[in-house]
Amino acid sequence: MNLQETLELHVKAAIKALFQSELESVEFQATRKEFAGDITVVVFPMLRVVKGNPAVIGEQVGQYLQDNVDLVKGFNVVKGFLNIEIDDSYYINFFKSINGNQNYGFAEPKDDKAIMVEYSSPNTNKPLHLGHVRNVLLGYSVAEILKASGKKVYKTQIINDRGIHICKSMLAWERFGNGETPISTGLKGDKLVGNYYVKFDQAYKAEISELVTQGKSEEEAKKSAPILLAAQEMLIKWEAGDEDVVALWEKMNAWVYEGFEETYKNIGVDFDKYYYESQTYLLGKEFIAEGLKTGVFFKKDDGSVWCDLTEDGLDEKIVLRSDGTAVYMTQDIGTAIQRIKDYPDVGGMVYTVGNEQDYHFKVLFLILKKLGFDWAKHLFHLSYGMVDLPSGKMKSREGTVVDADDLIREMADTAEEISNELGKLEDYSEDEKKTLYKTIGLGALKYYILKVDPKKRILFDPKESIDFQGNTGPFIQYTYARIQSILRKADSKLDKASNSLNNQIVLHEKEKQLIKQLELFPEVIQNAAEQHSPALIANYTYDLVKDFNSFYQNVSILGADTDVERDFRVALSKSVSQIIKNAFGVLGIDVPERM
RNA sequence: GGUCGCAUAGCUCAGCUGGAUAGAGCACCUGCCUUCUAAGCAGGCGGUCCUAGGUUCGAAUCCUAGUGCGAUCACCA
Numbered sequence: 001m002n003l004q005e006t007l008e009l010h011v012k013a014a015i016k017a018l019f020q021s022e023l024e025s026v027e028f029q030a031t032r033k034e035f036a037g038d039i040t041v042v043v044f045p046m047l048r049v050v051k052g053n054p055a056v057i058g059e060q061v062g063q064y065l066q067d068n069v070d071l072v073k074g075f076n077v078v079k080g081f082l083n084i085e086i087d088d089s090y091y092i093n094f095f096k097s098i099n100g101n102q103n104y105g106f107a108e109p110k111d112d113k114a115i116m117v118e119y120s121s122p123n124t125n126k127p128l129h130l131g132h133v134r135n136v137l138l139g140y141s142v143a144e145i146l147k148a149s150g151k152k153v154y155k156t157q158i159i160n161d162r163g164i165h166i167c168k169s170m171l172a173w174e175r176f177g178n179g180e181t182p183i184s185t186g187l188k189g190d191k192l193v194g195n196y197y198v199k200f201d202q203a204y205k206a207e208i209s210e211l212v213t214q215g216k217s218e219e220e221a222k223k224s225a226p227i228l229l230a231a232q233e234m235l236i237k238w239e240a241g242d243e244d245v246v247a248l249w250e251k252m253n254a255w256v257y258e259g260f261e262e263t264y265k266n267i268g269v270d271f272d273k274y275y276y277e278s279q280t281y282l283l284g285k286e287f288i289a290e291g292l293k294t295g296v297f298f299k300k301d302d303g304s305v306w307c308d309l310t311e312d313g314l315d316e317k318i319v320l321r322s323d324g325t326a327v328y329m330t331q332d333i334g335t336a337i338q339r340i341k342d343y344p345d346v347g348g349m350v351y352t353v354g355n356e357q358d359y360h361f362k363v364l365f366l367i368l369k370k371l372g373f374d375w376a377k378h379l380f381h382l383s384y385g386m387v388d389l390p391s392g393k394m395k396s397r398e399g400t401v402v403d404a405d406d407l408i409r410e411m412a413d414t415a416e417e418i419s420n421e422l423g424k425l426e427d428y429s430e431d432e433k434k435t436l437y438k439t440i441g442l443g444a445l446k447y448y449i450l451k452v453d454p455k456k457r458i459l460f461d462p463k464e465s466i467d468f469q470g471n472t473g474p475f476i477q478y479t480y481a482r483i484q485s486i487l488r489k490a491d492s493k494l495d496k497a498s499n500s501l502n503n504q505i506v507l508h509e510k511e512k513q514l515i516k517q518l519e520l521f522p523e524v525i526q527n528a529a530e531q532h533s534p535a536l537i538a539n540y541t542y543d544l545v546k547d548f549n550s551f552y553q554n555v556s557i558l559g560a561d562t563d564v565e566r567d568f569r570v571a572l573s574k575s576v577s578q579i580i581k582n583a584f585g586v587l588g589i590d591v592p593e594r595m
Numbered sequence: 596g597g598u599c600g601c602a603u604a605g606c607u608c609a610g611c612u613g614g615a616u617a618g619a620g621c622a623c624c625u626g627c628c629u630u631c632u633a634a635g636c637a638g639g640c641g642g643u644c645c646u647a648g649g650u651u652c653g654a655a656u657c658c659u660a661g662u663g664c665g666a667u668c669a670c671c672a
Contacts, residue, residue, distance in 0.1 A: 032615065042614060044652065054652085080652085081615060123672075163672065277672090304670060313598085314668095321670040328672050358599055359667050385601080386665080424632065440634090452608065455600065457665065459607090469634055470620035471608080478634045486631050527611070539609060542619080553627090553636040573631095595634075 002519070003039065003090065004028050006071070011041060014064040021049045030516070036076055037083030038516070044080045054080035088507045091515045098518065099571055105521040105582055107150030113347025113378075114152035116339055117143040120264075120271075121353070123160045124256045125169045126194035128263050129394055130387050130402040130460060131354070134449050137588060138384055139352035140269040141450060141534040144586040146350075149529030154272045154343060158335050161253055162278045167234040169193050170248050171227065172200035182255050188262060188405070189255025194396065201397040203227050239325070263404050268442065268588055273342070275335055281326040284334025287371060288320050296370045307367050317363050332364050333371075340375060348378025350532065355383040355455070382532050385457030387449075402462055411441030411466065418468055424595070439590045440474050446589050447473030451538035471542050473589055476580060479545045479552075480591040483577035486557055490570045505565055510551035514572060517544045521579055525586075534587055541583040548576050 008026045015023045027045050031037040041061070043054040050057055055077055062075035062082050074085040098104045119139020122132060140155070147153045173180070173196040182189045204227050211221035222228075237245040264270065288305055291297045297305050297319060305320035319329050340346055351361060361381035368376035386393070394401040415437040419425060425433055448466045452458060468474040507515075520540065528536040557573060560566035581591050 027614080029614075034616085040615090044614070047652075079615065160672065165672080302670090318670055323670080325670085327670070331672095354666090355600065356666055357672095360672095362599090383600085388665090418634070422632090422634070424634095448607095453601095456608085457601080464606095467607090467621065472620080472634085474634055475620090478632080482632050482635085489631065523611095531611095535609090536611090539619090542609090546619080549635060550637090552631080553633095556631070558631050594632085 003071075003086065003094075007039065007041070007065075007069075007084070010065055010069050010072075011061060014061045014068075015046065015050060018060055018064060019050045023049055031083045035078060035081075035083050036074075036085060038086040038512070039084050041082040041084065042080065043077075043082055058082040088505075088512070091507060091512055092505070094519060095515050095572065095575070099575060102578060103582075104518075104575075105525050105579065106148045107522070107525070109152065110150040112151060114154060114343065114345045115146055115348050115350060115378075116154045116156055116343065116346050117146065117350045117352065118156050118158060119143075119352035119382075120157040120269075121160065122157075122260065123163075123165055124193070124253050125165045125197045126396040127188070127190040127259065128404040129396065130404065130407060131394060133267065133404050133407065133445070134384060134387050134458065135352055135354070136264070136267060136269050137446055137449050138382065138454055138534065139350075140588050141537075141586060142350060142352065142382060142532050144588065145525065145528045145532075145534060145537065148525050148582075148586050151529070152345070154346065155270065156273045156275060156339070157271055158275045158277060158280070158332075159257075161276045162238070162281075164231060164235050165197070166249065166253070167231045167238065168200040169197040170245075170252055171231050171234055172196035172203065173252065174248070175203075182258070188259040189257070190259030190263070193252055193256050193259075198397060198399060200227065200231070266405060266408055268590070275338065277331045277335070280334040280338050281331035282334065283338050284330040284332070285320065285326055287333055287337060288330060291367075291371055296367070307363075307370070309363060309366060312366055314359075314363060314366070317367075319367070328360070329364060329367070332360075333367060336364075336368060336379075337373070340373070347375055348380070349375075350380045350382050352382045352384070355385055357381075358383055380532065382454065384454040387458045387460050390459065390461050402460065407445065408438075408442060411445045412437040413441070414465055414468070415440035415444070415474070419595070428594075436592055436595060439592050440468070440477060440595060443473030443477050443584075443589045443591075444468055445473075446587060447476070447538060450534040450587050451542075453535050454533065474595075476541055476545045476584065477589075477591050478595055479548055480577050480580045480584075481593060481595045482552070483548075483573045483580075484593045486570065486573055487577070490558060490566075505568055508551075508555055510547070510554055511569070511572060514544075514547050514551055514576060517547050518575060518579060521583070528586075537583050537587055541580060541587075544576065544579060544583075548573070 007028070011026045012023045015021050023046060027042040029040050029042065031040045041058075043058045043061070046057060047054060058077035058080065062077060062084065065072045065084065066075055071087050071090050072084055073087045076083050117139055120132060120136050122128060128136075143153045143155045173193070176199055177196060180192065182192050185192060187195075204225055207225040207227055208218070208221045211225065212218060216224070234245055238249060288297060292299065292305060297307050299305050300322075302322040303324070304318055304322040306316045306318050308316050310316065317329065318327060319333070321327060336349065339349070353361065358381065361383075365376060365379045365381075368379065388394070389400065389402070391400060416433075419433070419437065419440070425436070428436070444466050449458065451471070466472070524536055524540045528534065555569065557569040558566060560569055584591055
């Protein structure tokens, strides 16, 4: 039972004893720092049950608590707020109870249904860019947060490996590629294929303007450009299983996958299972046929199949084209069902997809419910805002993207510059330095993206580099490294530190503040899991680190007056660093031993 | 036009299920490295919480209407 729960019982008892009334609940908040006390009871809500002046009631309840509860050392009442002072022993005992627990904050795995978290889900015609980076960081982190909250989690993605966009790259490569390969050019596979996607677009635009000068309208020209027609023809051949086209498709997709894997490794994310649209859209079609029988869908005169969602306040939605081919929705239905077939223990899914698809997922979830799947109740669209540049939207075709690999490298370069200026790493080997720069650079990038509410759109200005000071990843990493340094120095003196803690010490104000902050961590994990929000973890960690730094600058740890105090402060510092590590772990950010 | 999301300091963002004088960072200004790493600490400057109503003892937070920005409403994915 935590402090709040304990006090709640006592406050209820107080109201019963003093006023013969029953309170339903008690409202607590942390005491503001300008008042004395540790935790505050808000008296106002009690007025519904107890009539009277809130200040007087607060006074009476406070006196009762002080007389009857050992933990309560004192109290004061300001307006309708009862500020309660808690005895140090409570905080010291709490700290002892978590001291040395490396998994503090992480819930025990529950015997519950698993959750599948989908993220990344790229097209295979171009490299990953900053938009994907936000997606990947969010998805990975939410998956880790769910795990930390006690869920079983599978990480997955759906790879959009079929469609006209891939045919465009394929066609351009055939025409202009001269047999280039990643090996012959030294390019990452995804970059190579992406270049041909851009080349296609250039050729396409050239043909359009050519046609326009010949007197065609813009509209017409767009539809009748020969290179586009050729791409469409290629798609038809692919769907028909044409050997040459399929072989080319497989070859180029393989290049892309290799490039993606490198980027994922670079970012530090992973997946348990991959799904490919080319393998799930047929299952989708099967269930469309099924739903047609049961009346979930209906067929129009031209043969197209629809789902009528007007009763749910939405429109009619197409699920199969009149020529019988699959649309986006078809394959998403198929993919969802396939996943449950593969992993029967999965009871819900999280889709990490940008907010431009809010409507799509609303419809998808509704259709799956209508098809009668009970897991459809536990589907969540982790919707996030776009990452825009000052110049506007990123467009791969026009080359106005911030490439993921480039960005990561630039962040590491910046970390290197700053490190060199500070010059603390003279004795590091080149390899160690390189690893460290990447840890710091990635830390800055990941924290920068994850600390903001997923719903908000991010404006990313490449010219204004991401900060390394203040509320940033490196600031937190730095604090971690500084604690490690203390622990290394303390190591020789006190290996029995953990059991020499006793209750004799008087807590410094900064120490108490830190312990209060430690106490919050498990709750923060649970909240973050419920709300699918890494930002909560990031902001919590920042607050913790602020508190630690204040402690660090105001209190001497290794130079404490007594051994008991020193041991306590070392143990406290160690716990803080453990929580930083755990919190950053679920954000996917590494922490360095030195920096 | 319908629907969804967002709006808080010059800039970037916190603000939990309504609670005390709305908080951080960046930027700008003061101090602090002979002592555990100054990527730090202590402090200053800076607010019409988009607007107007409403609910409440109490609203940045909840409700309604409006304004601005973004997204979406395809036999594209």
